[in-house]
Amino acid sequence: MDGSEINYVKSKDYWSNIPASLNGMLGGFSSLTTLDVNDSNVFLKKLFKIENGPSKNRALDCGAGIGRITEQLLSKHFECIDLLEQDEKFLNEAKLKLDGTNAKNFYCVSLQDFSPDNDIKYDVIWIQWVLGYVTDNDLVEFLKKCCKSLNKNGLIVVKENISSNEEGEIDTEDSSVTRSFGCFCYIFQKANLMCVARRTQRNFPTGLYKVEMLALRPVDNLKQI
Template identity: 45%
Template sequence: MGDIAENETSFYSNAEGYWKEVPPTVDGMLGGYGSISSIDINGSKAFLQKFLGEGEGKTGTSCALDCGAGIGRITKRLLLPLFNTVDLVDVTQEFLDKAKTYLGDEGKRVGKYICNGLQDFVPETGRYDVIWIQWVIGHLTDDHLVEFLRRCQKALRPNGLVVVKDNVSYEGVVPDEVDSSVCRDLEIVHSLVGRAGLRIVYEEQQMNFPKEIYQVHMLALR
């Protein structure tokens, strides 16, 4: 990956430039695949609910963080219904501004709107039961992803979880020049998670997505 992002600065600034041009809508967030939003949310909910609840080793529901939150699609339909408070972090201020209206009345349970790239973002220590990272790890270099996951681990409450949901390539690292990102295969994702000192508690593939898009996997990490 080092070779791809020879110029790390342009890797990040090109991505910021790309997202600045994207309309602040669900379709914009999903690159024209707005129609898959419900399938995506239902898959995520079934995955997450395996861990939540009362009892030994269960993950709490007081506070969640939505990473690369955009206009708050996941916050609105997945996280706010399950958690008391949700924080949003995204690199594009316009999306966060839009989230304030898009989230409607439930938006008053948002704790913080944070405008920051994940490569620089330091989540508050011990604040979160769940840190949800979806369709955004491709915007981080390998080293930055490892460092970010380490910071996420410190930001968890007892029995907290980091969830990564993202595209996986069949083999190797596939660059996307359009939005200045990469898609990694599962083996590479696993090795980066290991480097960050996290273990995979559970993993599954999101089903029922269109055939022509990448496979999407969900990994619960602690």
């Protein structure tokens, strides 16, 4: 499995029929948002404390949906946040909800078509529950672009479901894949990224996928440490 099973038209169409609500974002599990954000908060605070940890100027929320993570997590830590989301209806909801906050740019574009603004650098690029919609090749390219958009000491944080099947799993309903930890490691290596911190999401109900948080840093930047 290399993600070539993903059909971008089909997954975009799937999301266009999902309501712009917490339940829509979380597949009916809106009650998990508190547990999710609390654990992310613990992880992010730990990242600020690591040696050569990120600054708190600017973050990018990728696959941002209605801005749940920006609103509940990133806005509490960063001076300014940009959101990247391909579905216009979700992004419009995010704009409404985040009006008057420290959310600044709202990019309506897919991860695979995103061209970051060369003048903007991020301290943290937060990517959660969206990578399953991007093919392996496009994902490597996207991560490489993210690397170029990182500030000194910047980190990419990936929070995703992990399949216990080494090959990964395909969901034909929304045309997505759930990758194994090994699949992710292979992709990160190809994007020249190294994991500097990891935390497993706690207290999610049994029966759901294991969720991992991984903080990644370009291997080249490690030479600065």
